[in-house]
Amino acid sequence: MKKVFCVICCAVFLFPLLYGCGKSGDNVLIDAGLQAAGRMKEMVCCDEYRNIVSPTVLPEGYNNYVDEIKKQDTSKADVYELTVDVESALNQVFTSDYEGQNLDKLPDNLKDRICKMVYGSLVSSINIKNSDYDYSLIAFTNVYNDGGSMIFKTLDKTRFFIYVFDDGFPVIVRFTPDEDDIVNYISSYLYADCKNIKDSQTLLSETGFDTIPDTKAVKIR
Numbered sequence: 001m002k003k004v005f006c007v008i009c010c011a012v013f014l015f016p017l018l019y020g021c022g023k024s025g026d027n028v029l030i031d032a033g034l035q036a037a038g039r040m041k042e043m044v045c046c047d048e049y050r051n052i053v054s055p056t057v058l059p060e061g062y063n064n065y066v067d068e069i070k071k072q073d074t075s076k077a078d079v080y081e082l083t084v085d086v087e088s089a090l091n092q093v094f095t096s097d098y099e100g101q102n103l104d105k106l107p108d109n110l111k112d113r114i115c116k117m118v119y120g121s122l123v124s125s126i127n128i129k130n131s132d133y134d135y136s137l138i139a140f141t142n143v144y145n146d147g148g149s150m151i152f153k154t155l156d157k158t159r160f161f162i163y164v165f166d167d168g169f170p171v172i173v174r175f176t177p178d179e180d181d182i183v184n185y186i187s188s189y190l191y192a193d194c195k196n197i198k199d200s201q202t203l204l205s206e207t208g209f210d211t212i213p214d215t216k217a218v219k220i221r
Contacts, residue, residue: 025154029183030079030221033161033173036146036187038074040171043144045070053143061136069144069189071167079221080203082160082172085214089118116176119158123172123188130208131191140189147186155183162190162207162217164197170207 043049044066054062106114124138131137155177163171169189176184192206200217204210209217 025152026220028152029155029159029175030161032150032175032185033079033163033171033187034074034077036148036173036185037072037077037163037165037171039146040144040187040189041069041072041074043146058136061134062140065137065140065169065189068168072165073167074165077163077165077171077221078197078219080162080164080200080217081220082162082209083216083218084119084122084160084209084212086115086118088213088215089122090114115158119174119176123174123190126208126211127188127191129211134191137191141191145186145188147184149178149182149184151181152177152183153181161220162203164203165194168194170194170197170203172207 043053050066104111124141127137127141152175155175157177159175161173161175163173165171170192171187172190173185173187178184190207192208196206197203200219203217204215209215
């Protein structure tokens with residue numbers, strides 16, 4: 001009886017620790033994304049940086065985007081994980097009709113190449129269509145983004161996190177595993193108003209990801 005009691009006590013004591021360990025990996029990625037959003041805001045707010053990298057002739061609406069980002073508090077955000085089915089995203093990224101195509105028929109190396117192409121082009125494609133081909137936005141998002149690498153041992157697939165702030169545009173960060181426990185990430189602004197995003201459903205509709213079948217968003221912080 002005492003042994004059973006000890007086992008139960010140990011289980012009760014260890015459960016929150018094990019649960020915390022399970023969540024700690026996400027927290028590392030989440031915090032890395034917040035830091036990337038902070039660096040993006042720093043770029044936007046620095047007049048000298050902006051003068052160097054901005055287009056010589058500013059498209060209409062460009063300065064409005066700058067003003068929106070300056071309002072952001074990038075130290076806190078609602079964070080959602082976005083799950084995108086690669087085959088469902090083919091039509092979003094490529095112009096041809098890929099209905100009925102099966103990636104499983106491809107050799108693994110070519111399938112991986114297609115996945116990288118889709119994931120690498122997805123955000124730009126979404127922004128272009130969601131903004132109704134507003135090229136001032138395209139110029140803005142091409143200039144103000146962030147990326148880098150970090151050591152992270154437990155990432156085994158590409159993951160997307162979207163950060164929704166009180167003001168301005170949401171930030172999407174793509175984390176991609178590489179060799180030797182390296183994770184590469186890139187962050188971009190999404191064409192949407194953070195004020196209009198209240199939950200997973202409005203996140204998808206406001207950002208335009210609801211146009212991709214089987215796409216899901218789950219709040220993780």
